[in-house]
Amino acid sequence: MDREHYDRLLRLAYLVLDDGDAPLVRARRVAAGAMRVRRGGYPAMRARLVAILLDEPPGGWGGAHRLFCEPVRKPPGPVRAALLELEPRERLAYLLRRDGLTAPEIAAEMGAHVPFDFWDVDRVVAEVDGRTGLDEDAQRAEIEAFEPDLIRLRPPTAGSVRWRVAVAGVLVVALVVVAGQVLTRAEEASSGGPAVVDAGVWRATGTPTVYEWPVQGGLRNDAGLLRRAADAWRADGREPPHGRVYALYAGTVDGASLVVLRDSPGLRTPPNVAQYFERRLSRGVESVRRLRSSTGQLIMLGMTWRYLVPPWLRDVRAALPSGPSPTWMPVAVRDGLSDPLPWRWFTPGCQNYLVFEMTFRPAMGGWPRTVTQLASQDPRSAAPRVWFHDPPRRDERFRWAALRAVACGAAATLSEAGDLRLGRLWSGELPEGGGRATLLTVDASSPWGTPGGSVLIADDGRALSERGRTNGDFTSSAGTMAAAVWWRSARRWHLVAAAGPGIARLRMVGELGTHEKGTDRADANLLLVVPGPSAEGRIRRPLPLVQVVAYETDGDRTVISPS
Missing domain, CATH: 1.20.140 (Butyryl-CoA Dehydrogenase, subunit A; domain 3)
Structure with a gap:
């Protein structure tokens, strides 16, 4: 027993x-x-x-x-x-x-x-x-x-200890003298190396993620290199891997041998990605970063101006987010590795992110889809994927303005956000000659359950307000329905609140009194603008405390704070 x-x-x-x-x-x-x-x-x-x-x-x-x-x-x-x-x-x-x-x-x-x-x-x-x-x-x-103890070693009895020790000693000498080198090479090739995903796995799903990413690169069959890379990461005292280690890429980049690895931390946590370099005078893990989501992401390779691209993303093009309109540059990709981008692009600005657009053609059938990502210029930073709540007609001008606002106008902190979902809640003229503006909603997939954000932007993507709040988040099935921000004109502050379809009434309560705007149309967008205090003396006096209540058509309601 x-x-x-x-x-x-x-x-x-x-x-x-x-x-x-x-x-x-x-x-x-x-x-x-x-x-x-x-x-x-x-x-x-x-x-x-x-x-x-x-x-x-x-x-x-x-x-x-x-x-x-x-x-x-x-x-x-x-x-x-x-x-x-x-x-x-x-x-x-x-x-x-x-x-x-x-x-x-x-x-x-x-x-x-x-x-x-x-x-x-x-x-x-x-x-x-x-x-x-x-x-x-x-x-x-x-x-x-499953029997892990295949050699069936049992606890030795008292009478057999000396005999077992003697046999073991003879076995050690024989193995070391006769087959030491062979066993060493076998150990090098078979133990400690990372696992790999089969090249055809991603084709069996309509939504491939990093877990279906097969190993790419010209050195992917170099077992010794892969083992050294995996062992170096496991020995990293600061950021070791969790769970099983997989190889994503192994190849030669600018004269160095490079291996990109990911771990398997579990269901709730996206994996880490490590980059191991071997050069003439050095070798080791040079960066480890946490993916913010498991969707296939672009990964910058060290400071090589190149990116690793999953095999399901094609027709890659890139642009700097700082321009008033996109100037797309085609980017060639060979065996998962992109050509280097112009080094002058990698200068501080716009949170050090570039805009990439790619095409995903499902192997299982279906229409091609455009994939947008904000890829970092830092191999240790995330690459958020961007989704849009588009109106019936795709508006490229709004999309680029939204990307500029996120990357350059601080509408979101990209280093802390996961995938982003951007939407236009309202567009129109601001009071007191403020010009045309759009109330942009920004929902982030991580941290999980993060409240939605909003910001008022100009048509060229300039941020016109500080960040506000919404009554939605990335995981909400209904999406964002209402938002509120403070906007400053030349003379005074204004509370700007807007709501999309499904909101029957907006009501503001607080130190500015009670103000309300409603509609009988289920598909209408609401806008509530309430004049606030004078813009003078903003530093000495905080803004009034107010809240906006959004009443849904089914009777539910939610409360939004503008900041």
């Missing part, structure tokens, strides 16, 4: 710790530690195993142990492949569920060590179900059939 418990504990520990590096020694230490529990049987041992995995992450013994006791490597089944995409605590929750615990029991057992509730358990199990396409019995069968 003890051996049966040990085998189950070892399997759990191995599958939790497995990041593609065969962690048998670490798993055996965890299982042995859990076996020290003398009362309570297997449930108590499993609880101790959970505590060790979550509170006392076991260290490794370096690479030499693989020579003697690592299992035979073979391609993982659907369940193991799905677990490699999860972070360790998510793997543990799934395995406990398949080990017979209910979601509340798992939440209680893990919750004593890390924040984890039964909703998280259900989410992880559903994710593995979707990735494997197998039912519960088939998943459990694969798990129970």
Whole structure:
């Protein structure tokens, strides 16, 4: 019975710790530690195993142990492949569920060590179900059939210790003398290297992401280079990878060998991307950045003026956002690597971002789509993808003005935002000769649940106001419906509030009294402009405290603050 418990504990520990590096020694230490529990049987041992995995992450013994006791490597089944995409605590929750615990029991057992509730358990199990396409019995069968301890080393008996030690010593000498170099090369090629995604995976989905990004580049078959890159990132004490490491690119760029890698931190967190360079006099990881979303993004390669482009994006062109109108420059891409852009483009300005437009043609069929991204000039910064709430007729002039406002007019902080969704809530003439303006809404995909923002911009993208608020966010199914900002004319401050279809009435309350604007048309846009205090003395006196209430046609209402 003890051996049966040990085998189950070892399997759990191995599958939790497995990041593609065969962690048998670490798993055996965890299982042995859990076996020290003398009362309570297997449930108590499993609880101790959970505590060790979550509170006392076991260290490794370096690479030499693989020579003697690592299992035979073979391609993982659907369940193991799905677990490699999860972070360790998510793997543990799934395995406990398949080990017979209910979601509340798992939440209680893990919750004593890390924040984890039964909703998280259900989410992880559903994710593995979707990735494997197998039912519960088939998943459990694969798990129970997996035996990490293939060499079946059992605890030695007292009488056989000396004999086993002698045999092991002879084996060490023979291996080192006769086959040392061969084993070293085999170890170099087979352990520690990053995983790769099959080249055809992205064609099977209509919305490919970084998780379907195959490895590209002329050095993608150089196993030694890939292993050194993955090992260097794992050894990074500041920003090591989480979960399994994948290669996105391996090639020669401007005389240096370059490997671009990404990790697998789990379902809730977008992956990190690391860039490893080997030059004549140096080698190492030179940048690590967190993607703000999992959509396929352009990645700047060091300070080479080049970008890595996923294979599903074609017809790449770029422009500087500082111009009043776009001057597009075609950008050639070969094997995932773009030609260098003009170095003079990489000067401080507009938050150090460039505008890229590309075409996505779904391999599964469908109409080509234009993809817009604001790619950074810094390899450590994100590349937000931009979406538009367009009217029935696509307005290129508005789109460029919105991009200029975001990049150059500080309508959004690009280094902190994920994907952006931009919309036009109102366009028209401002009072007191303020000219024509547009109330632009800006919703960001991250951090999750970030309230929507708004800004008043001129037709050329100049920001005419500070940022305001909206009653929407990126995840809202209905999108942004109302917004409010403070705008300063030559003489005084004005509260400018606007609403799109679905809002029947806008009402402002606060220190400026009560003001209201309504409509009977369900498809009408509302504008409410309320004069405020004199513009003189702004520094000495704060703006009045006001709130705008948006009444929806179905009776619901939301409250917006202009700042």
